[in-house]
Amino acid sequence: MTSTQERPADLLEPQPPALLPPWHTPERQALQERARRFAHDEVLPVANELDPQKGLLPEALLARMAELGWFGITVPAEHGGLGLGVFEYCMVSEELARAWMSSASILARAQGLGTAVADPARRRELLRRSARGEWIGAIALSEPDAGSDLAGVSTRAVLDGDEWVVTGHKRWCGNAEAADFIQVLVRERDPGPRESRSAGLVNLLLEKERGSFPPGLTGTPIDKIGYHGFLTWDLVFDGVRIPRGNVVDQAAASDEQGEAAERAGWAQAQRFLDTARVHTAARAVGLARAALEDSIVYLQEREQFGHPIGDFQALRFAVAEMAAQIEQSRAFYRQVAHLVDLGVRCEKEASMVKLEATEMAVKVTNQAMQLHGGNGYTTERQVERHWRDARLTTIFEGTSEIQKRIISDRLLPRSPLT
Structure with a gap:
């Protein structure tokens, strides 16, 4: 390596x-x-x-x-x-x-x-x-049948006196066991006939001890091909009890703004995802840059036909393209992050940068493996790690296809019959 x-x-x-x-x-x-x-x-x-x-x-x-x-x-x-x-x-x-x-x-x-x-x-x-790093959590949004379609969340929370009783199945919850808390998206009621499918969703705060699960919660680690460093969990809630006051709601917490307290679980999840998608774009740029930098070093080390392979024009041009693509995605994610900091609602732009940066990272890390030749297809080099991790970025925080749907829905109204 x-x-x-x-x-x-x-x-x-x-x-x-x-x-x-x-x-x-x-x-x-x-x-x-x-x-x-x-x-x-x-x-x-x-x-x-x-x-x-x-x-x-x-x-x-x-x-x-x-x-x-x-x-x-x-x-x-x-x-x-x-x-x-x-x-x-x-x-x-x-x-x-x-x-x-x-x-x-x-x-x-x-x-x-x-x-x-x-x-x-x-x-x-x-x-x-x-x-201080003493309140590190996990987010339980997705379910076996509700990942891209979070409005379809079915994990149920029912009030029993001063506690919520939570029953359901969550999947793809990173860091769940090691966390101090799990923020869980649940359904407290079914939507009414004139409400959207997302009505009735609420975020609850499940406090817990690091390294264990509370009574009623069991977890199974998901064996991934990459993205190591912390475990990703499949969670089963069987009557988990959460205090009634542990409702997570940005509107309720914004007392400085005088906003009314609402259980806007869906809106809260969407606000989280906007920032998460820009963050994913930044991570994708970091992975692509790692692959580029490792490739530049390798092309100067590896010799064929009496020359470092970095002397060959085809490989030099590949490096140039990789670098240009990385720079473009970096500029884009910083632009969108700047908009978020200004308080501009930018769901479309967050989806755009997530789509472009993550697809770029897959292409660049794949090209880097090619530049490494057979050595790229070994665990002796870091490039295979960059490639494995980059592949995930097009999937989590909403797949590339979901990003395209969000973007196209903002640009092109659907017909009433759709």
Whole structure:
């Protein structure tokens, strides 16, 4: 397997002011440099050791990420976070994904997730814990028959006195056992005849101990071909009890805005997915960049016909195309992240960047394997890991086909007979 040897020319070399993007600031550049050093020096060696074993993110690595403040990038400074935006969150995630996608993915299980409760004092406490990396969760949205179609969620929550009783089956829940909580999308009632299918959905906060499941909840790990670092679970809820007040609702938590408390489970899930899709685009860029950088090193090492194979025009042109595609997707995800930070609703744009960046990552990592020849089809090189993980990005947070449906529905109205 390739080492953590010298990388190609650093992409953070000083640029003339005229070439800097409009969102560039010295503070963002400093943050990116810290993330890049950490990813290369501390994450990459761990990934090279543990990913072939399907190992888990070590507690020591999680503690270092907490020390750097990265579980609270988007948590307000008054609650102990960095007080930054989705832009910085995605920028750091790209750097981490370049080393090991799971290290970027675990950030999404914090950032104030599972803190949007109605009680202000409790919300402040949970935000502080989230920023410290002491409130890392899991999201249980998908089900065996409801993944792309979340409006079809059937896991049921019934009130019994001061508790919700939850029964149902969830799938694809990453980090469930290791989490401090699981945010569960459930159905509290069936939609009325004039309501949409998403009516009656609610997000509940199931608090738990790390490393175990509470009474009534059982889990089976799903054996994946990639995306190692943490386990992904198939969960069965059989009468799991959750306190009545553990309703997660951003509107209910936004008392500063004077918004009415609603159980808007569907809207909450969609807001989460908008940010998650931009985050996935950033992770995809990190994976593609890893494949490109590894390929540049390999093309200078490998010799055939008396020359480094990097001298051959066909391979040089492949590298040029890979680099251009990565740069395009990076610019796009940063543009959409900037819009999210401005508070602009951008469901269509989030789907667009998720679609383009993830499909790009599959193409680039596939090309990188080809450039490595037979060595690319071994576990001796990192490129096979980048390829396996990139393949998943076109599936989770909504498949590429779902992104196309969202985009086309915003652009092209359906006929009444459809």
